[in-house]
Structure formats: structure tokens, C-alpha cells
Amino acid sequence: MSENRTMQLPPLLEAKFTEIIARYPVKRSALIPMMLYAQDQFGFLSDELLGEIAGRLDLNITQVAETLEYYSMLRRKPAGRYHVQVCTNISCMLRGGKEIYDHVEKRLGIGHKQVSPNGTFSLEEVECMGACTGAPAMQVNYDFYENLDPAKVDAILEQLQQGSRPKPVPVISGALHERHPAEVPVISKRFGIPDSRTIGVYLQHEGYQALEKALKQMTPDQIIDEVKKSNLRGRGGAGFPAGMKWSFVPKDINKPKYVLANGDESEPGTSKDRPLMEMDPHQLIEGMVIAGRAIGSHQGYVYIRGEYRYVIDLVEAAIAEAYAKGYLGKNILGSGFDFDLAAHTGAGAYECGEESALMESLEGKRGYPRIKPPFPAVVGLYGCPTIINNIETLSTVPAIIRQGGEWYAGLGTPRNGGTRLYSISGHVNRPGIYELPLGFPLRRLIEDVAGGVRGGKKLKAVIPGGSSCPMLSADDSVAKIGSMLGSGGTVVIDEDTCMVDVARRIMHFYAHESCGWCIPCREGTTWLRKLLDRFHAGGGTPEDIPMIDELAKNILGRTFCPLGDAAAMPTISIVNKWRHEFEEHLQGKCAYKPAEMISGAR
Amino acid sequence: MAEQKQVVFTIDGQQVATSPGTLVIEAAKKQGIEVPSFCYHPGLSLQAACRMCLVEVEKMPKLQTACTLVATDGMVVKTDTPTVHKARKDMIEFLLSNHPLDCPVCDKGGECELQDMTFRYGLDKSRFAEEKLHHPEEKWSPLVYYDAPRCILCFRCVRVCDEGMDVKALGVGSRGINSVILPNRPGELACEECGACIDICPVGALTSGTYRYHTRPWEMTYVPSPCAHCSNGCKTTLGVRNNEILRANNRDRSGVNGEFLCGKGRFGFDFTAHAERIRQPLIRRNGTLQPATWEEALEEIARRLKQVRDAHGPASLGVIGSNHTTNEENYLLNRFARVTLGTNNLDHHRTADYAGLAALLGPQAKGSLATMADVYNADAVLLIANDVTQQNPLVAWQIRTAVRHRNARLYVLNGRPSKIHRKAKLLAEVPKGAERDALRWLATEQGQLDAKTIESLVHLKAALEAEKDVVVLFGAEINGAALRDLLSLAARFGGKTKFMALGDYANSRGAADMGLLPDRLPGYAPLSDAVERARFGKLWGGEVPAAPGLTARAMMEAAVAGKLKALYVVGANPVKTFGLTAPGRIAGLDLLVVHDLFLTETAERADVVLPAASSYEKDGTLTNTAGEVQLTHRSVDPQGPRSDFDLIRILSHQLGILGLGSAIRHRTPEAAFDEIRQHVAGYALSHAQLLGGGAEVSAAACKSVDPSHDVPPGAVFSSHDSLFTSGTMGRYCSRLNSTNEAKDTPWSSSPSTQSWWYR
Ligand SMILES: Cc1cc2nc3c(=O)[nH]c(=O)nc-3n(C[C@H](O)[C@H](O)[C@H](O)COP(=O)(O)O)c2cc1C
Numbered sequence A: 001m002s003e004n005r006t007m008q009l010p011p012l013l014e015a016k017f018t019e020i021i022a023r024y025p026v027k028r029s030a031l032i033p034m035m036l037y038a039q040d041q042f043g044f045l046s047d048e049l050l051g052e053i054a055g056r057l058d059l060n061i062t063q064v065a066e067t068l069e070y071y072s073m074l075r076r077k078p079a080g081r082y083h084v085q086v087c088t089n090i091s092c093m094l095r096g097g098k099e100i101y102d103h104v105e106k107r108l109g110i111g112h113k114q115v116s117p118n119g120t121f122s123l124e125e126v127e128c129m130g131a132c133t134g135a136p137a138m139q140v141n142y143d144f145y146e147n148l149d150p151a152k153v154d155a156i157l158e159q160l161q162q163g164s165r166p167k168p169v170p171v172i173s174g175a176l177h178e179r180h181p182a183e184v185p186v187i188s189k190r191f192g193i194p195d196s197r198t199i200g201v202y203l204q205h206e207g208y209q210a211l212e213k214a215l216k217q218m219t220p221d222q223i224i225d226e227v228k229k230s231n232l233r234g235r236g237g238a239g240f241p242a243g244m245k246w247s248f249v250p251k252d253i254n255k256p257k258y259v260l261a262n263g264d265e266s267e268p269g270t271s272k273d274r275p276l277m278e279m280d281p282h283q284l285i286e287g288m289v290i291a292g293r294a295i296g297s298h299q300g301y302v303y304i305r306g307e308y309r310y311v312i313d314l315v316e317a318a319i320a321e322a323y324a325k326g327y328l329g330k331n332i333l334g335s336g337f338d339f340d341l342a343a344h345t346g347a348g349a350y351e352c353g354e355e356s357a358l359m360e361s362l363e364g365k366r367g368y369p370r371i372k373p374p375f376p377a378v379v380g381l382y383g384c385p386t387i388i389n390n391i392e393t394l395s396t397v398p399a400i401i402r403q404g405g406e407w408y409a410g411l412g413t414p415r416n417g418g419t420r421l422y423s424i425s426g427h428v429n430r431p432g433i434y435e436l437p438l439g440f441p442l443r444r445l446i447e448d449v450a451g452g453v454r455g456g457k458k459l460k461a462v463i464p465g466g467s468s469c470p471m472l473s474a475d476d477s478v479a480k481i482g483s484m485l486g487s488g489g490t491v492v493i494d495e496d497t498c499m500v501d502v503a504r505r506i507m508h509f510y511a512h513e514s515c516g517w518c519i520p521c522r523e524g525t526t527w528l529r530k531l532l533d534r535f536h537a538g539g540g541t542p543e544d545i546p547m548i549d550e551l552a553k554n555i556l557g558r559t560f561c562p563l564g565d566a567a568a569m570p571t572i573s574i575v576n577k578w579r580h581e582f583e584e585h586l587q588g589k590c591a592y593k594p595a596e597m598i599s600g601a602r
Numbered sequence B: 001m002a003e004q005k006q007v008v009f010t011i012d013g014q015q016v017a018t019s020p021g022t023l024v025i026e027a028a029k030k031q032g033i034e035v036p037s038f039c040y041h042p043g044l045s046l047q048a049a050c051r052m053c054l055v056e057v058e059k060m061p062k063l064q065t066a067c068t069l070v071a072t073d074g075m076v077v078k079t080d081t082p083t084v085h086k087a088r089k090d091m092i093e094f095l096l097s098n099h100p101l102d103c104p105v106c107d108k109g110g111e112c113e114l115q116d117m118t119f120r121y122g123l124d125k126s127r128f129a130e131e132k133l134h135h136p137e138e139k140w141s142p143l144v145y146y147d148a149p150r151c152i153l154c155f156r157c158v159r160v161c162d163e164g165m166d167v168k169a170l171g172v173g174s175r176g177i178n179s180v181i182l183p184n185r186p187g188e189l190a191c192e193e194c195g196a197c198i199d200i201c202p203v204g205a206l207t208s209g210t211y212r213y214h215t216r217p218w219e220m221t222y223v224p225s226p227c228a229h230c231s232n233g234c235k236t237t238l239g240v241r242n243n244e245i246l247r248a249n250n251r252d253r254s255g256v257n258g259e260f261l262c263g264k265g266r267f268g269f270d271f272t273a274h275a276e277r278i279r280q281p282l283i284r285r286n287g288t289l290q291p292a293t294w295e296e297a298l299e300e301i302a303r304r305l306k307q308v309r310d311a312h313g314p315a316s317l318g319v320i321g322s323n324h325t326t327n328e329e330n331y332l333l334n335r336f337a338r339v340t341l342g343t344n345n346l347d348h349h350r351t352a353d354y355a356g357l358a359a360l361l362g363p364q365a366k367g368s369l370a371t372m373a374d375v376y377n378a379d380a381v382l383l384i385a386n387d388v389t390q391q392n393p394l395v396a397w398q399i400r401t402a403v404r405h406r407n408a409r410l411y412v413l414n415g416r417p418s419k420i421h422r423k424a425k426l427l428a429e430v431p432k433g434a435e436r437d438a439l440r441w442l443a444t445e446q447g448q449l450d451a452k453t454i455e456s457l458v459h460l461k462a463a464l465e466a467e468k469d470v471v472v473l474f475g476a477e478i479n480g481a482a483l484r485d486l487l488s489l490a491a492r493f494g495g496k497t498k499f500m501a502l503g504d505y506a507n508s509r510g511a512a513d514m515g516l517l518p519d520r521l522p523g524y525a526p527l528s529d530a531v532e533r534a535r536f537g538k539l540w541g542g543e544v545p546a547a548p549g550l551t552a553r554a555m556m557e558a559a560v561a562g563k564l565k566a567l568y569v570v571g572a573n574p575v576k577t578f579g580l581t582a583p584g585r586i587a588g589l590d591l592l593v594v595h596d597l598f599l600t601e602t603a604e605r606a607d608v609v610l611p612a613a614s615s616y617e618k619d620g621t622l623t624n625t626a627g628e629v630q631l632t633h634r635s636v637d638p639q640g641p642r643s644d645f646d647l648i649r650i651l652s653h654q655l656g657i658l659g660l661g662s663a664i665r666h667r668t669p670e671a672a673f674d675e676i677r678q679h680v681a682g683y684a685l686s687h688a689q690l691l692g693g694g695a696e697v698s699a700a701a702c703k704s705v706d707p708s709h710d711v712p713p714g715a716v717f718s719s720h721d722s723l724f725t726s727g728t729m730g731r732y733c734s735r736l737n738s739t740n741e742a743k744d745t746p747w748s749s750s751p752s753t754q755s756w757w758y759r
């Protein structure tokens, strides 16, 4: 049935399909990439196209339809030639994202998910697109435009209307800046070096030395030991010790093993994996091959969120270079070790950053999380032992192998070794991505490294490590500086911000991204979203305030995966720490901003 | 098997020993502790999605889902704490937040798990003040409707369709709060229409087209009955109100079928109320069938039977029995033919070689015949010449479940496609109709087969010979000599081999067991055996003639040729079955009497037609193809028609008056069944057990293994019914016939349907 080809496809797409299908041991894995690339070609996924894809993958209509419907980026109806996506999530919201969205709406005369009559434009209000340090930002098709204001937006739309392509940002804004003296560049070392992403430049700057060492001088166990010694903890949010995770992979097992890099990066306020892939993809590749060697895996995949298409293209180009130079493929560096690597695109789903949901997604299914145990190290991708690490975690591995675990550990705190990338955004003077040692004081990060709160305003609140963390108030942040890092995405909120609005916008995100698997998250986030909308628009009652707290606590700790907790924690902290703002709302006033209804992504 | 070490853990203060791997939710249930659940369903994959089953476990910081938590030594579980109670309340509150709460008009009202849970664990007030989601109800097929707002997304339907049915017609659409269940066509289902999804739905989100908005569950009485259609004998529970069957299901998961029913069992009861039901006797007058009184009709039959017999002798009479009538009726019909009329011209449409199997197994039949449970418990199953998915849906379910739960190995030798092939470890596909030759080759390595077929047979044989305890299932084509080949092949398997002949209809096995055969008496006693003839003769107050009679096909031929003068047909449609095409009455017959529900091709040609009750409308026993005997009950009064039991009994009185045979004294089916229990080999069953709603396994066996007893070629054949057909009766199952699938059957050659069906 795989020969079941009836549609004549453009040759490039045909070649892409062939290439995609060949990457995976199980055909269905090709489903999401095939749908997305086909959609790029035809503008939408027609029934005919879906039937064609189903036929090639031996899938039935249900399997294709249910997968498609899960992912925000996939659509069955045409969008405009230019699909304008404006982010209004927390970092962008704080810097005028909603105003940008309203401006585009007015200028184009179309609303959310609408297409202009002539089919040129379509508009969508979207969730965090990983451009937090360049907020406010938007994407037109896959091109990023950052640090926007209405005038810039007008210029971009004007150019598009003329049929030309405005120049998108080459790399994320805020990654290339003068080094702050406190920075300790380890993984960001090559940022800013011209053509750092090419293999030639990488090789000139210590590239693939660690691999050589790992393959020729170290046993797999020694590699794992070195990573253990480094005290490297996962940079994806949960902070699990990387070396320990690797050591859980069973040694004597007659099954393939997999190494996955998690580049889903969708946690609002977090945009630090993007520069690592944009400017130093070989570092990631090298880290993955070493990880493969350590656990005895011969296949890796880099799962990258679908919105990062140009990043995927860059990673794929780097992979091709590495194959050409023998750093990937058979018998790497004559060591007898084989390792294959491919990039895999997501298609719009925050939940697919959760490791087991990511594996489902990589298998071409809806991104539902899996029951644990068993853990991925034992039963992961295709039911085989798998290690999954964040892009940053894996990018750190070459430096550790090159310079030693102890050296790396020494850069950080006793519990948490090394350095990490902080993406700091929101109301600061110098939003950006900075590499700092672990344990770096939050207050210094805000006030010194990021140049303090914008416009000399007072600090009100800080999201320390992605929107899933409890929120800190100006007082806490002095006391609790330290290790609340999550995904490394720090968002700074000034005194002029309405915290009801912040809670509301954050809940919109989680309600939109809840996969719908378990009741408390699916029902609870939407209930809270509706309640907070009503409350923010002035329709609240005194009973609503304790109820917001209680509903969030009814979600907390009871959901299938941590997304429910992620929705609950910021909400609980906001409604408790800024309770007076909720009370003031009841009096019909929002002290900081006129109480207007902001819809958030729908 | 070696004794496994037990795990000891504590639940609500009780120490419990359980086998390793037991889920806490199951261990709790055994202890009489209810842990509420929605998404958990025994036998289906685990979800941990609904979070209703949260329990406290010592040393674990968070509440745990009892449905995925495996009990381990020393674990301390608490299900009765304020924290757990609060969690349950909260989950119900979340669930109800978007639920329409239209219980007063919801089909599920009164038997809804959400209602029950809310009653037991929920809050008494609602705090949800926001707008609820709206979604119009969808009609996915004439039989399946979906109401999204009521759906609690427990995914049971998706799993039962995928894992249980292997149809995979359902999926989940959209995401988060907007998630809905998706059918496999835009707004429409193209599937087996089994209705399992409806039955498994804990709420009123999936409802049945036949039942919706008809009644409330508490207004019905419930009557258990084996399904009236195929030979698998699933137990259905008929819901009856005002003398009308409103629904059939098996929600209590009792019976040989557990929770399984196919579309025929679930939706195929409406033939009973079909407008074309014959409700009074008909006598042919001036060339047309006209209504008559019972008295007229029975007198007419008795008089004319006697006339023909007197004029042409008993050999000019023939009796064709039914695949649908009860054992008691078949038994009485046997007596009626052989002793009252004095003819061995007695047969029925044989759809499996039950007699051949009984003969070949002989006294070993007991213990060598596989039950439905044996199929599920098998380590290895060999299936020959049958599309079980279509023809024997419960057997197919048992095989699938054995493969899924127990990693059973399925071997198939088939000449036609079947969905079950997906589950086969090894499939030997042979040319259509070549299964017999293949078996001959497997048994003797002889025969004309192409190289490719032989190659696959070599593999099959090697694999089978390495197996032990194989359950062998075979279709109609495997009869006579082919059956002997099968047994000699099976003799080479290790361990204990068990067999199941796969017939077509609800009492196909019972018809054979009760001896509706020209050369066998009840219990397959050979007619050639004088002792047996004498035994039954004495019992029936007359003499059993010695010469074997004609087969059904031969009777039809003889009738056309004018050699058979009177034909008595009970619940069969031989004109159709044996392909008589000539219009009008059957030329050579002086008398054709038919008992039936409808004016079938045969009844149309009759001289007298008696309206008969269906198995849902009478008491008695039916034997499924696995030999499992179950009671059927009169669930409704058919208003007019009488049971075949009564008809035969009354007619015997009429004939007795005319001096033919002695009147049948049994007044009730139970009385007849008592005689069967005492006198029919293999039927010494416990009546008490049957009354309790269970199935008793019969094992009719016979002594003779004389090859001359092989069925004549062509005497055993299947109608190859599908999930949407059921012999003549199927034509009157209007609801089943209203589905698209019934019209455009996937096993048709249409490539559009083939592709999804077999994918
Ligand atoms: C809802 C949710 C979203 C997540 N998103 C990401 C993500 O985008 N990137 C990431 O690396 N980890 C993400 N994680 C964490 C992963 O599950 C996993 O812990 C991580 O990839 C492991 O890598 P690490 O140990 O290197 O951090 C997410 C977790 C949850 C619960």
C-alpha cells in the first residue's frame, strides 16, 4: 500500500517526502513533517493531500485526522499567502504585543484566524514564539520580525503587499551583545563569531575535539562518569542530573536506543535554545553523538518546534556538513562507532515539549504524555530505551568532555554545576540572552546584567524561570535569589502592570495548550481562563478571588503531567501575592491600566 | 505453573495478599473497596486520564492513580481520607463544569456512571458561572449518535474500537477543552457498527439510533437471551417495554461473550416487530395464500399429510428443520419425522460438519471440543477456512483478545481475505477454495498445489508442529475427508488439541446435535445402529425406520422431480438456500407446509403457512457453535405466531387422532429438555446452572468412525453471512440494513472500501 501514490506532487516536495520517510524506522513518524511541508507547499491540507499522505504511510483516515487536529499549525483551510502571527504572550504582552496585534488587525481589516478577501494576508494571535528577548515579535510565515512598533509593522506589511520579502532577523535579538563582565561563556562562546554555525568555523574553535576524545580515549562509562562529575542538570525545566539519567539506560538490551534533543522551546519567556541552534548547531550535534556513544545509541533526533522552521533548516544544513565530514554516519572518526541524526519538526504544541508527549509526537501521533513509569530511559521512543535532554543540556556536553567534569562543576554551585543561558525579557533595559554561572543572583541579573527595569520604573514581579514557575514579588526576589531557574526564562514585570491581566494571559496560554488528556487540567484551565476573563473585564465577585486560588489548587498535583502544575503555580502565587489588585478590580478599577478585555490567543 | 510469590500490601488498614503486578484499583475491588473511575476499563489499555481514582499512598508526596499503581510489598494505600474525598469531589466538579446536565432527557439517565459518581462522591451545588461549550449533536450513522458536550473524554470508545474491535474508527479531534471524539469520515462512521462504543460509554455521549429517546431504563424489564443470529451465541439482554423490544446490550458483561456483541446482537432485534411478520395461518385457496384459522390450518395439514402418506408411503414425505429453532423443537421435530411420519428424510441446511467432528473424536469429544473461553485462553490458535471477523464475530473477538492480552499465536489457513489476518503470526494464503487441498497436503504432503502455496504450507506446518495445546477452528469447507485430514494433521501437534467447527446460525449446532440429519439420531447416534433405533423408538412410542433418508438438497431435488410428495419445512428457506429458481409452486409436491416468521421464498410456495415465533419470543435452549447451551426466554408475546414447539406438539395430536403416531405429551420445553438431558449423548447438563443464566457445555459424541459416514459432497456449506447479513432473517433487520456499510459492504470488490477496511 505504500506504493499507493495517486497525486502528482511537485518534485521538491516529492523528494522531501522520500527523505522524511527514510529517516525513521517506523513510517508513521513521518506524518507530522509530511503534513507540515505539504501545507507549506499548498497553503493547507486538502482531503486529497491527506489521503495521499495516509496512503504513503499506511495509515487510516482517523489516524491522520486526529493527529492533524492536535497541532495548532496544521490547517485544513487555506490561510493567506502571508500568514501574520503576532505573539501576545507574557514577554510580548509586557512590551506591547497586544497593541501590535490590534494594529495589524486594524490595518489588514481582518481578525484572528481570518483571511483577507484577496487571500494575501491572514492573521493569527499566537502563543509565545520563542522571540522573548526580541519582544514584541511576530512571524510572517516562518520569518521572524522582532522589537516591533507600529511603524515597523506598517513597513513590513507594506513591503509584503508590494510582493517583496522584508528582511527577517538573522538570529534572535538579544543574543549578540557586548559581553557583560559577569558572563562566563562556555556554550555561548562562539556566538558572534562570523559563520559560527558552519563546520569550518566550528572546527577552528575546538569543534569536534571532544568527540574525538570521547570516541578514542574514553569508554562509554567514563563519558557518563564525566557528565556525572560535572553536576550538569537538565536545562529543560525539571533540572534532573544528566549523568544520572544516562546511567539509567539498560546496558544489555537487544533493542535500538535513541538520543533525543528537546528543542520544542515553548515555555513562555524562554528563548535560549534558539540561539544555540542558530549559531552553534555543531556543538549540539557533537553533544548528541557523544551522548549516543555513552548509552550505546546509533540514532538521534532533534525535535524542534515547528515555528522555528529556519532554525530547522540551519540544523539540517549542519547535520549534512557533519555527515560530509564524517562526524555523523558510519564509523565516525574511524572508531567503528555509527551514529545517525535527523531533525524533526513539531507543528505547534507546547505540550510536545514534555518528554513523553514529544516521543508520541515523534511517532506521528497526538502529543499526549505517557504513563510513567516506565521512564523513557527504559521504554521511550518506539518502546526502546531513550534519553531525552534539552538542547542546552546536550550543547554543554562537548565542553565537559573537553575540559573535564570537575572544571565544569566548579563554575556553578555545589548542587548545580556550570553555567547556563538566561533569557531575560519583559520590562528591562537590555533584554537578552546571557551566559552566567549557576547561582548567579537574580537581582544582579535584572539590575546589572539586564540594565535594570525599563524607564526607571519599580520592579513589581519576576517570573524566574519560564511562566510555569511561581511568581516572585519584588520582596521575595531579594530573599529567594538563587536556584529557581526552571527553563532559564526570566521575565521582569514593572509596577505599571496589572497582575490580574498577567494571570489572565498566562491562563489563556495553558488553556490553549492543555492537551485535553486529563480532567483537572483540561477543565480547570478553561474554567480559570473564563473566570479570569470575566474578572478582568469587571464582572468579578468577591467569591471569585478565593475560588481562583482554590480551583488552581484543585489542579495542582493531580494532573497527569506537569502542565497542570505549571498553570496552577503562577496563578496561586499571583492571586495570593497580589490579592489587593484583585480586590481593586472589584471596585471597578484597574490601577495600572484601563480594564480592557484582552482576548489572548484563542 | 510455578506458584508466584504473593505481594502483601495494606489498603485502608487491611492487609492484602495479591499476585505481583496487580493494580491497586483491582486489588481494592476484590477487597470490596470501590475506587471510583471513568477511564479505567478492565482489559483495555491504561489511561490515567480521568484522575477519579486518586488515592493516598504512604511515602508518596502526591496522590496516585489507583488505576496505574501496581501494588508492591509493604505499600500502604488509603482510599478513605479527607484528601482523597476532596480530590474526588473536585474532579466531579471539573467534569460537570462543561457538562450539559440534561439528565432528564438523556438516554443514559438512571444508568449513567457520571450521575452515580456525582451522587456518591460529588458536590451538591455547582460553582461554575461561565458559559458552557456548545456543540451540536452528530449523527454518525443510523445506529450511532454523538453528543460532544456530554462526553467526558474517557477514551473508552476509542480504545474498544481500536484494541477490542481492531476497527480503529474512532479518534480524538482537536485539543484541550475542545477535544471531541472523531469518527473516521467527516461527521460519519464507516465501521463494523458493532455498537461497542455505545455500550462502553459511561455517559450519554454515544447513544444508539435504535434506542435513543424511546424510554427510560427503569421502565423496561430485562430478559436475557442468546442472540438470534449467528452461531456464536452471545448473550444479549433485551430491554422490553409494553411488549416491545427496545434495546439489546450486554452491559453486565455476563455470558460467554463477556462485553462483546456485534451489530446483529445489538441492533438486529427489530425483525421481531417487522411489518411483514406473518401473524396468522395461511392456506392456499384458489392459487393464493389466504388467512385461515389455526383449526383450519392444522386440520388441513394433518389431513393432507395423512393423505400423501397413505397414497405414496412414508418415503414420500420429507422434513427440513431449522438453524434457528430451539433444541427442544428440533428434538420434537426429529421424533415427529421419524416416528410420527415414519421417514428418515430429515435434514437441515448444514453449515459445519459437526457430525463428522463428533464421529472422528468419538468418546474423546468431551474435552476435545473448544469452548469460547478456550479460544481466549489458547496459546496457539489455528484457523482454517473462515472469515471469523464477518462470520463468527465473537470467535474473532476471542482471538483478538487472546492475542492482545495473552500474546497468543494465531495461525491461519484461508482462501479468502479476513480482517483477522492482521493478527496472524503466520498466514498461509491459499487460492480461493483450496483449503481442502491444502489440508490434504499438510496431512499427507500430496496433491496438486502451486509452489508458492506449498512454500507457505511448509512454514505453517513447521510452526504448528512446534506448538502444543492448539485450538483448531474450522469453517464449513472442512468437512468429510478434509476433516479427517485435519485430525490427522492435528495428531502431530503437542499437548492437548481442541476443536471448534464454525457454523452459521444461532442453533446450527443444536440442529445437528438434536439429530436433524438423515442418518443420525439425537446425539449423533448412528441410524445404522439397531440398538439406538430401538432406544429412541421406545422413547417416542413407535418405530424408527432403518434406511437412511435424503439430504436436504436431495429432498429438494426429489421434490422438483416429483419423487417427494410432501415437504414439511420448519424455520428454513430451502428454496433460496438450494437455489430453486423456478417461479410458482414446486412442481412435484402435493403438499408444502412451512413454519416461518415471514413469507420467504419457500413460504410463498407453500400450501399451508404457520406463523412462528422467533427465539426472542419463546422459551427453550440453544447450543452455540462451541456446544455451549443457553436458555432463551420469551421476552415479548409475538401476538399471533406460536412457537414451533407448540405447533409440532399440537400437530402430533391431530395426527394421532388420524392414527398417525402418538401425541407428544411434553407440554413445556423444560419437559422436553429433561428428556434430552436423559437421552441425548453429551446433554446431561445442569438445568439449575442454565436457569442461573450461565452456559453449559454439551459434548455430543458418537461411536462410529466409519468413513462411509462422511457427509456427501455439497451437504455442508456456509452462507458466508457478513456482519450485516443473517440469512433470510437478516433481510428484516431494518436498522442494520439502513447503514451504509450494509449497502456497500467492505468485502465487496469496491476498492474504496477495501482500502480502509483492511488497512
Ligand atoms: C508541559 C511541559 C513542557 C515542556 N517543554 C519543554 C521544552 O520545550 N524544552 C525542554 O527541553 N523541556 C521541556 N520540558 C521538560 C521535558 O519534559 C524534559 O524534562 C526535558 O526535555 C529533559 O531534558 P533536560 O533533563 O535536559 O532538561 C517540558 C515539560 C513539560 C511538563
Ligand code: SF4
Pocket (backbone or CB within 6 Å): B144, B160, B161, B165, B167, B168, B169, B170, B189, B191, B192, B193, B194, B195, B196, B197, B198
Ligand atoms: S460501532 Fe463498533 S466499529 Fe463502529 S465505531 Fe463503534 S466500536 Fe468502532
Ligand code: SF4
Pocket (backbone or CB within 6 Å): B150, B151, B152, B153, B154, B155, B156, B157, B158, B181, B197, B200, B201, B202, B203, B205, B206
Ligand atoms: S464518547 Fe463516551 S466513551 Fe467515548 S470518550 Fe466520550 S464519554 Fe468516553
Ligand code: SF4
Pocket (backbone or CB within 6 Å): B227, B228, B229, B230, B231, B232, B233, B234, B257, B260, B261, B262, B263, B264, B265, B266, B392, B393, B394
Ligand atoms: S457474534 Fe453472533 S451471536 Fe454474537 S451478537 Fe453477533 S451475531 Fe449475535
Ligand code: FES
Pocket (backbone or CB within 6 Å): B036, B037, B038, B039, B040, B047, B048, B049, B050, B051, B052, B053, B054, B065, B066, B067, B068
Ligand atoms: S480511572 Fe484512574 S485516572 Fe481514570
